[in-house]
Amino acid sequence: MKKIVYIRPGDIYVTPAFSRIIESKDLLNDSSVAIYVIQWLDSEPSKSEEGITYLNFKKPRGLKGLLGWLWFILRNLWSIAPGYVHNFSFHSWFPILLYKLFYPKSVNLFYDCRDYFGWSFSLSPLTKKLSIWMDRRIASLCKQIIFPDRNGFVYFNTQSDKYTAIPNTVTDFLANKEIIRPDTGKNIRLFYAGYLSNDRNIQSIIEAVKTHKNLELHIAANFISNQFDQALLEDPRFVYHGKLTHQSVIELMLECDYCLIMYNADLENYRLIQPTKFYDSLMSNTPYICAEGMVALQEHCGADWPNLCLPYGDVNAFANLTKPVVSSKNRELYEQKYEYNTVLAEIAKVYSKYLNH
Structure with a gap:
């Protein structure tokens, strides 16, 4: 019996990487x-359903919770004794490496690196260097490392065949359907999804919509941050759709x-990024604006x-939009290169090598 443990500090259900692995290898049908x-x-209790055992840690966040989480991982690894550990987070490595120290040949490690932690813009230069150094050392112990775009080859400073870029593409909701785009009138409707973050040009975008009266901004986000005062939200050209x-x-x-996919390319982690919105745009045949x-x-x-490609931080760049x-x-590129089942097949190839069959 091959035992595979997946580890992520958060709700695994919202991690596309996890569902793609299960779907690509059809592991649920492998006895x-x-x-x-x-x-x-x-809050959710541990459970077993649809061929998967979920072991849920339920303590509050914080330093005490983090220490408990690390012990929770180690305790369950010793109890399960898996041959494969598939980790989704930089923060979970300590107990995994401790487990491997005692069972070096009986466990294979797999790193699904969705985020390049050491490139976080909020970290100090010393912390960044240390984090990247640690990530590279840990990756050298892994059987396979997957990252979502070409950034990974720069981050890990490698082109080794065990380091693989797998696009973080999206399910095709529009397969075999005619893509109908309604007439939006004279106004140009801009769509912004995700964090309302200053490193994603949000302040310049807001100012551009205030300045140029033919622009509308539609926002899909968990919450409206303090960039938006009540008067702005009452303007019909700013439309907040929530989560x-x-x-x-x-x-x-x-x-x-x-x-809008306008990230600050002066930050190294954004130069080669292909975020989910890129694949959403391709799949839905929606034009995008990058920086x-x-x-x-x-x-x-x-x-x-x-x-289109416009200068980052330039309000006037939107003037002649x-x-x-x-x-x-865009749709043709999705179908040729990033169609969901095509990417699943690529994940299956990597995972087959990982499972040695």
Whole structure:
């Protein structure tokens, strides 16, 4: 019996990487595999369902909770004695490495690196260097390392075959459907999803919409931060939609002219990034606007592409914005390279090597 443990400090259900692995390898139908998920939830009890055993840590967040979480991981690893440990988070490595220290040949480690922790803009330079150094040392002990874009090869300073870029693509909600984009009138509808973060050009975007009267800003986010005062929210050209399901996000994108993906490329982690919004744009055939310096997204701007690349932090860059050109190139790129089942097949190849069959 092959025992696989997945570890993530948070709700594993919202981690696309986890569901993609299960779907790509069809592990639930493999009677020789036992699947365990160790996760940090605030209230939900441990349970077993649909072939997976969920072991849920329920203590409050904070230093005391973190120490308890690390002990919870180690205790369950010793109890389960897995041959494979699949980790999703930099913060969970200590108990995993301690377990491997005692069982070096009987356990294989797999690192699904969704976030490059050492490139966080909020860390001090010394902390960044130390974090990247630790990540690289830990990765050298792993059988396979997966990251979501080409940033990973720079971050880990490698092109080794055990380091693999797997696109963080999205399910095709529009398969075999006609993509209908309604007439948005004279206004240009801009769509912003995710954190209202200053390193994602939000302040310049707000000022641009205030300044240029033909712009609308539609926002899908968990909460409105202090960039928005009540008067701004009462302006009909600023529309807050709150937290939406993924399918609702796609439906809203179809009603907008451009999706905004304007990250600060002066921060190293954003130069080669391909965030989920990029794949949402391709799948829904929605034109996007990226910031200059976002190399991976700029590749699909200009010429006959509907996508645009504008200077970061420049309010006037939006002054001459026009309706996007009619094009199906985004959707064609999704179908050719990033279609969900195509990416699942790529994950299956990596995972087969990891499981040695």
